[in-house]
Amino acid sequence: MTDQLKPVDIPTKWPGANARLLGVGVGYGLPVKPLDRLGLFSADDFERFVLEWAHGYLKEKLPGVTDVQQRGGAGDKGRDIVVWFGKPGAPDRFWHLYQCKRYANKIGKGVAFEEIGKVLYFASIGKYTLPKEYWFVTRKGVTGDLQDLVDDPKKLKDELIANWDEYCAEGIAKKTKIKLEGKLLDFVKKADLSIVKVKQPLDILEEHAQTNFHDIVFGKPLIERPPAPAPPSSITEEERTYVQQLFEVISEMISAPVRAEADFAGHSKSATLFERSRITFYSAEGLKRLAHDQMQQVEFFHDLVSQFGDGLYHTYNGPASSGHERLRLTINAAQAQVVSGHVLDPHLKPLDREGICHHLANDGIAKWCQNE
Numbered sequence: 001m002t003d004q005l006k007p008v009d010i011p012t013k014w015p016g017a018n019a020r021l022l023g024v025g026v027g028y029g030l031p032v033k034p035l036d037r038l039g040l041f042s043a044d045d046f047e048r049f050v051l052e053w054a055h056g057y058l059k060e061k062l063p064g065v066t067d068v069q070q071r072g073g074a075g076d077k078g079r080d081i082v083v084w085f086g087k088p089g090a091p092d093r094f095w096h097l098y099q100c101k102r103y104a105n106k107i108g109k110g111v112a113f114e115e116i117g118k119v120l121y122f123a124s125i126g127k128y129t130l131p132k133e134y135w136f137v138t139r140k141g142v143t144g145d146l147q148d149l150v151d152d153p154k155k156l157k158d159e160l161i162a163n164w165d166e167y168c169a170e171g172i173a174k175k176t177k178i179k180l181e182g183k184l185l186d187f188v189k190k191a192d193l194s195i196v197k198v199k200q201p202l203d204i205l206e207e208h209a210q211t212n213f214h215d216i217v218f219g220k221p222l223i224e225r226p227p228a229p230a231p232p233s234s235i236t237e238e239e240r241t242y243v244q245q246l247f248e249v250i251s252e253m254i255s256a257p258v259r260a261e262a263d264f265a266g267h268s269k270s271a272t273l274f275e276r277s278r279i280t281f282y283s284a285e286g287l288k289r290l291a292h293d294q295m296q297q298v299e300f301f302h303d304l305v306s307q308f309g310d311g312l313y314h315t316y317n318g319p320a321s322s323g324h325e326r327l328r329l330t331i332n333a334a335q336a337q338v339v340s341g342h343v344l345d346p347h348l349k350p351l352d353r354e355g356i357c358h359h360l361a362n363d364g365i366a367k368w369c370q371n372e
Helices: 017-022 034-040 043-058 109-124 144-150 153-162 182-190 201-208 214-218 237-254 268-293 299-311 323-336 350-362
Strands: 005-007 065-071 081-085 094-101 133-138 196-199
Touching: 034 201, 034 214, 043 065, 043 081, 043 094, 043 201, 094 109, 109 133, 109 144, 109 153, 109 182, 144 153, 144 196, 153 182, 196 201, 237 268, 237 323, 237 350, 268 299, 268 350, 299 350, 323 350
Parallel strands: 094 133, 133 196
Antiparallel strands: 005 065, 065 081, 081 094
16 A cells, blocks of 8 residues: 555745744734634645644654655545554554645535545555545535535435546546446445544644644744753853854963963953853853744754854954954944844844854854964
């Protein structure tokens, strides 16, 4: 059953994520309710949403799942997202099928009959077994008459058989009309169509809300930013690069070699610069933690550092009388740099701006002591 199937694709990032998260207060209007936003999704948006749901919920949260696969395109034999339960070859292994429809409106029985007919046909000729559950997943739900049929499996089967020629016969295989007769008819009559279910939009939203993608898609007020972490008593490995640059700056300041804090302990100006630099570095780390923990996108912080790097380029690469002067000029420029519209801008503090300069040094982008 693995033909034409592949591991579920990684969902792409949403455009306009900043606007979704910032919402009211920065000119983007009132937040849109998740159910309303889901109904407004384009086909591409809904596909991205479904992949997020498959990755974050079906694969990670649904009990007993061993594998999640998606259709391979043409020749998928009526399968969209396939969820396996049990190890390959196990006698009790079974699967669920999630048929994700991206239509502009609610889907009705015509669309549903064709999709159900495909699965019944390919199961009848041994391409795969019937799934234990067959779910329709849509962005606007299904019509009332289709829901009535799903709620009454016998009536669903009777109507499917009665309307096979209209909805199924020519929609299963290209250039071939699949007649409902012989072994196929016997198979359909014996099939248990109670497996057919509808994933209601509110239900899929609730499941999507259990993933790390949900806040980015639908927006959510961020809780108050927690205090920035205090610098640890000892220099960590993650700090080595910018700390080494500070040692070079301080070495110029005191006209003596600096390899450790003890080398400038008696110089109050240098000791204060070093202590403050570590405080601001970790203040920016607090912003990074906000992006990671509450937005599930640490990339927002990296993007912010990159924007500062671009804006400060001519400052940290410009002429300066000393490394300390270049650092001071860069920090002053960082305090004035405009990053309005960035998702982290409302949470940006002066200490963060200064700390970002040290992040630039830590990333090897800015260098304070340069040979002119």
